[in-house]
Structure formats: structure tokens, C-alpha cells
Amino acid sequence: MKQLSETWFAEGFIDFELKKYTLLSYLQQINQYFDANKLYPQLSDLIFHYNNIVAFRENKKYLQEHFPKKLTGIQIEKLQVLYEQMIEDNELMQELEDIIHFSAGKMKTTISNGTEIYEFVEENLTITPIGILPLDIQEGYFFLSAGNNKATRVYQYRLSIFEKHNENFRAIKTSYIEMMQRSMVNTYENIKYDLIKTRSDLPNPAVYSIETELSFPVEETLLPIAKRSLVKFISQASA
Incomplete structure (x- = not known):
């Protein structure tokens, strides 16, 4: 399965349509696994990415406390620099906000699909x-x-x-x-x-x-x- 990088939404050319395509391609693969009742490691990977963009949106100062096993110091610094750029660049800030808002909603829906399978299995x-x-x-x-x-x-x-x-x-x-x-x-x-x-x-x-x-x-x-x-x-x- 093609993986998203930990800072996928902040890498390369920051364009809503491009990031939307990247995300939907990733979620399509995740849903194919869920349709086959295969939850892991896809569900935990998806939850990580969801928490990551939510933390960025809320400007968590110490991202490493939340993702010590995933994010490197360089990636954390990159997110912090990017957040500072958002404050200074209204156009960039709006583009990132659109990407994050769209991504969080789509990811949350897919997580709910996986959670339903998890709870069904757990109950049985x-x-x-x-x-x-x-x-x-x-x-x-x-x-x-x-x-x-x-x-x-x-x-x-x-x-x-x-x-x-x-x-x-x-x-x-x-x-x-x-x-x-x-x-x-x-x-x-x-x-x-x-x-x-x-x-x-x-x-x-x-x-x-x-x-x-x-x-x-x-x-x-x-x-x-x-x-x-x-x-x-x-x-x-x-x-």
C-alpha cells in the first residue's frame, strides 16, 4: 500500500486539488482493506495522520509529545516553520486550512468505518x-x-x-x-x-x-x- 509521509500536507507544492487527490488515493486503498475486514496496520496509520493534521491545525507546540515514534526532529521543525509561515502569508494559510479541513473530515469518516468493524469484532x-x-x-x-x-x-x-x-x-x-x-x-x-x-x-x-x-x-x-x-x-x- 502506498503510504502518506508524516508531513504529506506540508510537503512540495501546497495546492488544495493536488493534496485532495493524494488523500483520496490513500483513503481509497484504506477502504479496500476495510472492505476485506483487514484493519491493521491501516487503522492505526490513519489515526496517526488524522491526529497529526488536527494537532497542526490547533498549533500544538510540542508535537513530539504526541508522535514520539513517528516524527523526527527535522519534521517537527518543518511543521513549526510552516505554521509560522501561515501566520505571515494569508493566501498560504487559507490554502492549508482548506486542505486540513477537507482532510480531517474525510479521514474521520474513514476512521469511523474502521472503528465500526473493530467494535463489531470486539463485541463478538x-x-x-x-x-x-x-x-x-x-x-x-x-x-x-x-x-x-x-x-x-x-x-x-x-x-x-x-x-x-x-x-x-x-x-x-x-x-x-x-x-x-x-x-x-x-x-x-x-x-x-x-x-x-x-x-x-x-x-x-x-x-x-x-x-x-x-x-x-x-x-x-x-x-x-x-x-x-x-x-x-x-x-x-x-x-
Whole structure:
């Protein structure tokens, strides 16, 4: 997929029709992924660009606080210089305001389309603890099952806490282990027992099943939403 640069609206010739074409081409690709129920990384990329132009419009002084992983110092400086030019150049200011106003509206609509898919998937996920949970539930396994088949993806997870803007947030790191087939004999409980027996690094793990009847793409949609939902589930249980 063709990507927008972080400062796409401020680069090159600043012309409304040109930037409009660039944006609509980008959003067309995003919508093609959404039509196929593929959310990531497209949704997070789109949200970044939306927040970026909104922050510029509101003249956020410290853009790096909002986009530390995306914008370089040179790009931040470029945006600041451009904003100063806007104040001095009424024609340029109007052109940029038109570009940003149009872009923000179109992006917001597309984000809403992606959010609807996200919420639909989230509402159709069922998270269930397998067996008795240990006191420490920050590390363990989860089993992801989708559709009507018995194939179950087994993942190891670990939660961590990081601080941003003086607030604490939970992050989850996962690693894929293997695909297992459930049956009358090989239940979730049996899979858990086999993991404990064969993987000595977690002798008493927290284990969860995450199930959905949806047959959506796993890597692009089900897994990212399952991970976020598990973080929320564990956070609520720990509160």
C-alpha cells in the first residue's frame, strides 16, 4: 500500500486539488482493506495522520509529545516553520486550512468505518479463563479460536506498564507458539496441561481462551483486537 509521509500536507507544492487527490488515493486503498475486514496496520496509520493534521491545525507546540515514534526532529521543525509561515502569508494559510479541513473530515469518516468493524469484532469475542488463575496474571498464554473449526492458535503473552504524559498504560507482548486442534479429548484444559509440562519457564501460567464465530483475517484484525481485548479484560480483573 502506498503510504502518506508524516508531513504529506506540508510537503512540495501546497495546492488544495493536488493534496485532495493524494488523500483520496490513500483513503481509497484504506477502504479496500476495510472492505476485506483487514484493519491493521491501516487503522492505526490513519489515526496517526488524522491526529497529526488536527494537532497542526490547533498549533500544538510540542508535537513530539504526541508522535514520539513517528516524527523526527527535522519534521517537527518543518511543521513549526510552516505554521509560522501561515501566520505571515494569508493566501498560504487559507490554502492549508482548506486542505486540513477537507482532510480531517474525510479521514474521520474513514476512521469511523474502521472503528465500526473493530467494535463489531470486539463485541463478538468471548474471553474465558482456563482453570484456576494464579495470583500473577501478567504473564501466561491465550488460545485464539475463530470460525467453526477446531483449530486453535496458541500464544504466549506478557503484560508491562509504561508511562506516557504522566499516565500509566498497559502494553502486551505476544509470541506465537503453535497451532493445535481441539477435540473431545484435546480440550483447552488439556492444551494448558501440555504447555505446563513441556514449557518449564511458566510453571503456573494464567491461561485464557479467546473465541469468536467470525472468520475474519487473523493477523490483520482478529489477533490485534484479541490482544487489546485481553489487556482490557485483565486490567478490569486486576482493578
